[in-house]
Amino acid sequence: MTIALHCARLFTGINSGIAPDQAVVIAGNRIAAVGARASVDVPPDAQWIDLGNGTLLPGLIDLHAHPTYYFRRPDAAEYGRPAFSDALITLFAVSQLEQDLAAGITTVRDVGAVNRLTHDIEKARQKGFVRVPRVCGCGRIVTPTGGHVHDRRGLTHQADGVEGVRRAVREEIRAGAAFIKLATNGADFLDTEIQERSSEIQRVANGVEFSQEELDVAVLEAHRAGLKVACHTRWRPAVVKAIQAGVDTIEHATFMTDDDMRAIADKGIVWVPTIYQGVATIKLRAEKNGMNDGVLSEESYVRRRHLFELALRLGVKIGAGTDIFRPEVNFAALVDELESFANFGMSNAEALQCATRVNAEALGWGDRIGTLAAGKLADLIFVPGDPLRDLNALRAPKLVMLDGSIVGQH
Structure with missing residues (x-):
């Protein structure tokens, strides 16, 4: 027809x-x-x-999503019980993806799925069983033992040492990963009240969870299989190692320096800043902990704006992703992210290109969509x-x- x-x-x-x-x-x-x-x-x-x-x-593309991420729900403890099956979590994820599709998001990059469940959701979409966006999924997040989000049921593939990481990446590829997601140096300074102390902030900032050799082999194995690599980072030491390893997209990188941004530009790495989620989450955490949310939000805003404006001047490729995983924030928040881009100096047309052409190219799907x-x-x-x-x-x-x-x- x-x-x-x-x-x-x-x-x-x-x-x-x-x-x-x-x-x-x-x-x-x-x-x-x-x-x-x-x-x-x-x-x-x-x-x-x-x-x-x-x-x-x-159609819009969300480059950083977690459809199965139930952990922040008020009833999250029920999901973690053995009696709460993968089938129910899958249905939860489908409901989130249906909201995305209704909002005009036709493709979602899932950067970490409980028990790799979105692999089967994408198969179900292709067979016409469900009406959801196309899903480009990484399966489980490859992280060190005890690393970022290690305590989230079924979300991570924990591995240590060069050979352990090599095996983990190969196993995710075998399980159907469309790309590989790594997580290193994942904590940020507002996770707990104790991290307000400067000594604790410094400890977290210096703690790179993967070694350079581990990151290098992860990227090598993924690229050998023709897959791209996304890397979750927060603090500078992790950003530096991720850049050196040659990852394809860097997620967040909240505390990188101007020199790091220049290196990202030189290497053609796509930066996915998740601005809206970052500022909104800080405000929610501050309110919950009785902290001065105005000061904290302003500091976060100024830091993110500076990095974004620098990225624009350097011609960094910027991807648009929501990273929405909190019930207090609308799941289909891609427009809020694009408005954040525009508020930080992009034209509306450039912001739209981030959510379409740039995101498609970051997926390696620029010849198909975007x-x-x-x-x-x-x-x-x-x-x-x-x-x-x-x-x-x-x-x-x-x-x-x-x-x-x-x-x-x-």
Whole structure:
């Protein structure tokens, strides 16, 4: 079946412009043609859909998500009981992914799944059993024994030493990983009240959980298999080692220096700053602990803004990811992240490209998704208004298409 979509405005993601009075022709699950309505070649038997006054653009991509991450829920203890099955956690994850799809997120990079459950969710999506975004999953997070999130049920693959890490990466690949996620130096200084003390902050900051040799072999094995590597970092020593190891994306890196950002730019590494989640979480933790949330949030805001502005000047590739795992924060918060980008100096068009083309390239899927062009998979959304003028236009998609099928229409 061939569908022709007519829109008042088109944002392809290829460049930063908006084209008026456009048509996108979809044959099966792929885009067949894109162009001005008056000149685009449309088969005579195509079904025309006039979308009206709004903007058609590529489906959004969340580059940092945890659909199975139930740990922050008020009833999390129930999930951790042996009686709470993987099936129930899977259904929980599906419910989160359904929210994402309704919000116009057509692809999710899952950077850590309980018992690798999103591998099967993606298989179920491909078979048509569930209606959720396509999922690019890493399976379990490879972390040292006792390392970052080691205490989360089924979330990590703990390994030590060069050969232990090599084996862990190979086992995640065998289990179906689409990329490898490493975690090193994961704590941040607001995890507990005791870490307010400068000595404790320094101890956490200096504690790199993986050695350079362990990180090197992890990246080597992943790249040998043709997979990309994401690395969770917070403090500078971990960032430096991750850069040296040659990871493909660096997540968070909240406390890196200007020199680290320059190294990221030089190596072409994608930085996924998760700004909105970081500031929102600090505020929530401060409120919970009776701390001065205004001061803490301001310090966090200033630090993140400085790094972001530097990244823009250096031409660093910036990925858009939510990292939403708290019930107090809307799970489908990608628009909030894009607004954070715009508040820190990006144009709306550049922010949109981060959530589409840049994210697709970070996945290694730039030849399939992320832009509206002939031959690409037909993942797209239609929103009222013009998101290049106001990103809030993205909050209520009127149409969502995934793999050439309309999966949401309002």
